[in-house]
Amino acid sequence: MSAVSDRLPTFPWDKLEPYKKTAAAHPDGIVDLSVGTPVDPVPELIQKALIDAADSPGYPTVWGTPALRDAITGWVERRLGARGVTHRHVLPIVGSKELVAWLPTQLGLGPGDRVAYPRLAYPTYEVGARLARAEYEVYDDPTELDPRGLKLLWLNSPSNPTGKVLSGQELTRIVAWAREHGVLIFSDECYLELGWEAEPVSVLHPDVNGGSYDGIVAVHSLSKRSNLAGYRAAFLAGDPAVLGPLLEIRKHGGMMTSAPTQAAVVAALGDDEHVRVQRDRYAARRTALRGALEAHGFRIEHSEASLYLWATRDESCWATVAHLADLGVLVAPGDFYGEAGARHVRVAFTATDDRVEAAVRRLA
Numbered sequence: 001m002s003a004v005s006d007r008l009p010t011f012p013w014d015k016l017e018p019y020k021k022t023a024a025a026h027p028d029g030i031v032d033l034s035v036g037t038p039v040d041p042v043p044e045l046i047q048k049a050l051i052d053a054a055d056s057p058g059y060p061t062v063w064g065t066p067a068l069r070d071a072i073t074g075w076v077e078r079r080l081g082a083r084g085v086t087h088r089h090v091l092p093i094v095g096s097k098e099l100v101a102w103l104p105t106q107l108g109l110g111p112g113d114r115v116a117y118p119r120l121a122y123p124t125y126e127v128g129a130r131l132a133r134a135e136y137e138v139y140d141d142p143t144e145l146d147p148r149g150l151k152l153l154w155l156n157s158p159s160n161p162t163g164k165v166l167s168g169q170e171l172t173r174i175v176a177w178a179r180e181h182g183v184l185i186f187s188d189e190c191y192l193e194l195g196w197e198a199e200p201v202s203v204l205h206p207d208v209n210g211g212s213y214d215g216i217v218a219v220h221s222l223s224k225r226s227n228l229a230g231y232r233a234a235f236l237a238g239d240p241a242v243l244g245p246l247l248e249i250r251k252h253g254g255m256m257t258s259a260p261t262q263a264a265v266v267a268a269l270g271d272d273e274h275v276r277v278q279r280d281r282y283a284a285r286r287t288a289l290r291g292a293l294e295a296h297g298f299r300i301e302h303s304e305a306s307l308y309l310w311a312t313r314d315e316s317c318w319a320t321v322a323h324l325a326d327l328g329v330l331v332a333p334g335d336f337y338g339e340a341g342a343r344h345v346r347v348a349f350t351a352t353d354d355r356v357e358a359a360v361r362r363l364a
Contacts, residue, residue: 026328036348043274049267056259082204095232104132117154147181158305165198190221197304285349
């Protein structure tokens with residue numbers, strides 16, 4: 001076991017524990033804005049679908065029910081503008097994190113193969129490469145990478161942690177470059193429905209991919225848009241030549257979404273109203289926290305989408321974490337997401353309205 005665990009970095013969130021204790025000692029309790037976990041109720045129609053499917057004694061299939069595949073194909077066409085999507089173009093996954101962590105291994109990557117991801121990024125991209133013993137590197141512009149040996153290119157728009165959005169033109173340029181050099185793109189689009197000052201575009205849009213899904217796969221999650229983090233509900237959409245072998249591998253590995261969760265996803269993808277309601281909640285929290293942080297002396301950078309504010313006081317991120325912890329507010333240090341984040345913090349606006357109001361009062 002140590003041979004595997006020794007490949008991994010220290011789990012970053014463990015480093016935050018002393019600051020969490022400080023924040024928790026505040027007389028009015030902690031306001032935890034560090035982990036972007038949903039706190040609002042699962043919409044009733046989704047709960048009902050889950051309950052109605054609770055009597056599911058048989059094994060679910062890895063590819064999902066036909067109704068689930070119909071729901072996914074319908075959603076990517078309706079919401080993302082994709083065209084000609086069939087069941088062969090989609091694959092349910094057990095939450096997006098397991099996919100990110102195990103994708104290089106499932107693609108058969110190993111020593112000598114390279115995985116690239118943004119300079120500021122979700123730490124699990126690196127973890128996935130480490131688990132496969134592949135090499136990994138960061139980029140500012142992926143088209144400036146050496147394509148030799150580059151087997152997997154991660155895109156992330158909207159970005160976690162910065163909230164930065166890649167324009168349709170940028171995505172088009174990157175997709176063309178990757179195809180020219182035979183580089184597989186996986187585009188993490190889990191925050192796509194949470195654009196505030198920009199309208200995120202999917203790599204599945206024909207204006208980006210020229211009407212072809214060759215060499216591209218998009219990753220989507222229902223954790224944020226539908227408050228389903230506890231359900232572990234996500235899916236892939238894109239190149240059947242990539243998804244077909246992944247399906248076979250995942251069958252052997254037993255990586256199947258539970259039958260009740262599959263039914264819940266069908267309900268979630270078929271309803272846009274609950275997404276609008278949740279967006280409105282987040283928009284109000286975002287406005288309140290942004291104003292309070294700026295009045296407190298922070299500068300907000302990017303943050304045009306996603307569930308986070310990328311904030312700085314031009315000091316060490318750990319000094320900022322300590323300062324806010326003294327106020328009873330816990331945030332994530334930017335260096336969790338790469339060395340380039342050493343002077344920023346990531347502030348999630350996923351807390352309840354009550355806790356967000358408490359943070360605003362403390363910052364004032």
